[in-house]
Amino acid sequence: MAKPTYDFAIVGAGIAGSACAYYLARAGRTCLLIEADEVASGASGFSAGLITPPIGLRLQPPMRELMLAAFDLHQELPETLGNGSGSGYELRHGGSVLVATEEAAAPALRSLLDDPVPRRRGARWLDPEQVGEVCPWIDQPQAGGIYEPSAGNLDPDRLTHAFCAAAQRAGARLAIDSVVSLEESGPGFRLRGSRDEYRADQVLLAAGPWTGTLAGQLGFKDSVNPLKGQILRLRLPPPHSAVGFSCPDGSYLAPRPDGQVWIGTTEESVGFDRATTDAARDLILARARRLCARIDQGEVIAQTACLRPVSRDGIPLIGPVPGIRGAWICTGHGRTGMLLGPVSARELVNLILERETALAMAPFDPARLGAASAPSGLETGESQ
Numbered sequence: 001m002a003k004p005t006y007d008f009a010i011v012g013a014g015i016a017g018s019a020c021a022y023y024l025a026r027a028g029r030t031c032l033l034i035e036a037d038e039v040a041s042g043a044s045g046f047s048a049g050l051i052t053p054p055i056g057l058r059l060q061p062p063m064r065e066l067m068l069a070a071f072d073l074h075q076e077l078p079e080t081l082g083n084g085s086g087s088g089y090e091l092r093h094g095g096s097v098l099v100a101t102e103e104a105a106a107p108a109l110r111s112l113l114d115d116p117v118p119r120r121r122g123a124r125w126l127d128p129e130q131v132g133e134v135c136p137w138i139d140q141p142q143a144g145g146i147y148e149p150s151a152g153n154l155d156p157d158r159l160t161h162a163f164c165a166a167a168q169r170a171g172a173r174l175a176i177d178s179v180v181s182l183e184e185s186g187p188g189f190r191l192r193g194s195r196d197e198y199r200a201d202q203v204l205l206a207a208g209p210w211t212g213t214l215a216g217q218l219g220f221k222d223s224v225n226p227l228k229g230q231i232l233r234l235r236l237p238p239p240h241s242a243v244g245f246s247c248p249d250g251s252y253l254a255p256r257p258d259g260q261v262w263i264g265t266t267e268e269s270v271g272f273d274r275a276t277t278d279a280a281r282d283l284i285l286a287r288a289r290r291l292c293a294r295i296d297q298g299e300v301i302a303q304t305a306c307l308r309p310v311s312r313d314g315i316p317l318i319g320p321v322p323g324i325r326g327a328w329i330c331t332g333h334g335r336t337g338m339l340l341g342p343v344s345a346r347e348l349v350n351l352i353l354e355r356e357t358a359l360a361m362a363p364f365d366p367a368r369l370g371a372a373s374a375p376s377g378l379e380t381g382e383s384q
C-alpha cells in the first residue's frame with residue numbers, strides 16, 4: 001500500500017513540536033509528529049517549568065509582545081488542553097520574589113517597576129525585612145526584592161504530553177523514529193528515519209538544539225546551539241511556602257505541589273553532553289545557600305541536566321527556513337521555552353496558514369541570520 005503523504009511532518013515532540021502539531025491538526029491539516037526518543041525527552045521534560053511574568057530585559061523589544069502574549073496564553077491553556085481531566089499539568093500561581101542579594105543591586109532592580117506592566121499585575125517592591133516574610137524559604141538577609149504574585153510554575157513534562165495528546169485527538173499521528181536525513185523531493189519533502197521513510201508536503205523543524213543539524217541539511221547552517229542547564233530536586237524541612245524566588249544571576253528556587261523544591265541552574269556550553277556533574281551540583285547549592293541556609297538540611301532526590309536551544313543571536317527562530325519553500329522552523333527559545341513554546345507555535349501556524357498573526361513576527365524570521373546556502377545533503381548520523 002502506498003505510504004501516506006502528510007500535509008506536515010513535524011520533527012521533535014518537545015513543547016515546540018507538540019504545540020505546532022496541535023495547532024496544525026486543529027486547523028484540519030494532516031500531521032506526522034516524529035520524535036527520536038520519547039515525547040518530552042529533551043528539555044521540555046526536565047525544565048523548571050517556571051511561567052514567570054516578563055519583567056526587565058524580557059520586556060524589551062523584540063521580546064516584549066511575545067513574552068506578554070505567551071504569559072496570557074498560559075492562563076487559558078489549562079482549559080483548552082483539559083487540565084484537571086487526566087492531563088493536569090498543575091499551573092500554580094504561587095508567586096515569586098526576584099531578590100536583590102546586594103545593596104548595590106537594589107536600585108536597578110527596583111527601577112524595573114517603573115514599567116507599568118509588572119505593576120498592573122500586582123508586582124511590588126519589598127523592603128529587606130519583608131523579603132523573608134513573603135518568601136519564607138529566604139532565611140538570610142537580603143537587600144530587597146520584587147514580589148510577583150502572578151508568577152507560576154507547571155509540570156513541563158505533563159504540559160508537553162498534554163499538547164501531544166491534544167494533537168493526536170485532533171488527528172495528528174506520532175511516530176517514534178530519529179530523522180537522519182531530510183531533502184526536498186518533487187513537490188514536498190522526503191524524510192528518512194532510522195526505522196522508516198516519510199513524505200510530507202511541508203516540513204516543520206522543532207527538534208530543539210538538534211534543529212541546527214536538520215536545518216543544515218536544507219542549507220540553513222549554524223542556526224541553533226545547545227546550552228546545558230542542571231537542576232537539583234530536593235526535600236527541605238519546614239517552613240514551606242508556595243512562593244519561590246529567583247535572582248538576577250539566573251538562580252532560582254521553585255516549590256512544587258508535591259512538596260519538593262527544584263533549584264537551578266547552570267549555563268554550560270559543552271555541546272550535546274547531557275551528563276550531570278558534581279561541579280554543577282556544588283554551584284547550584286552554593287548559590288541557593290546565600291538565600292536559604294536550610295538548603296544544607298535538604299535531601300537531594302534527583303539531579304537533572306538538559307539542553308536549551310539557543311539561536312545564534314539569542315532570539316527565537318519562528319518562520320520559514322530561508323529560501324526553502326514549505327520548510328519551517330520553531331526553536332531557539334533558550335531559557336523560556338516552556339513559557340514561549342505555545343504562543344510561538346500558535347503564531348507560526350497562523351503564518352503558515354496565511355492567517356493574520358496576533359503579533360508582529362518579522363523580528364523572529366530566521367532569514368535575519370542569513371539566507372540558506374546550497375543544501376548539503378549530508379546525513380546527520382546523530383540519533384537526536
Ligand SMILES: Cc1cc2nc3c(=O)[nH]c(=O)nc-3n(C[C@H](O)[C@H](O)[C@H](O)COP(=O)(O)OP(=O)(O)OC[C@H]3O[C@@H](n4cnc5c(N)ncnc54)[C@H](O)[C@@H]3O)c2cc1C
Nearest residue numbers: 012014015016036042044047048050179208229337338339
Ligand atoms: C535546566 C533548564 C531549566 C529550564 N527552565 C525553564 C523554565 O523554568 N521556564 C521556561 O519557560 N523554560 C525553561 N527552560 C527552557 C525550556 O525547557 C526549553 O526552551 C524548551 O523545553 C525547548 O523546547 P523544544 O521543544 O524547542 O526542544 P526539546 O524539548 O529539546 O525537544 C526537541 C525534541 O526533538 C527530538 N529530536 C531531536 N532530534 C530529532 C530527530 N533527528 N528526529 C526526531 N526527533 C528529534 C528530541 O528527542 C526532543 O524530544 C529550561 C531549560 C533548562 C535546560
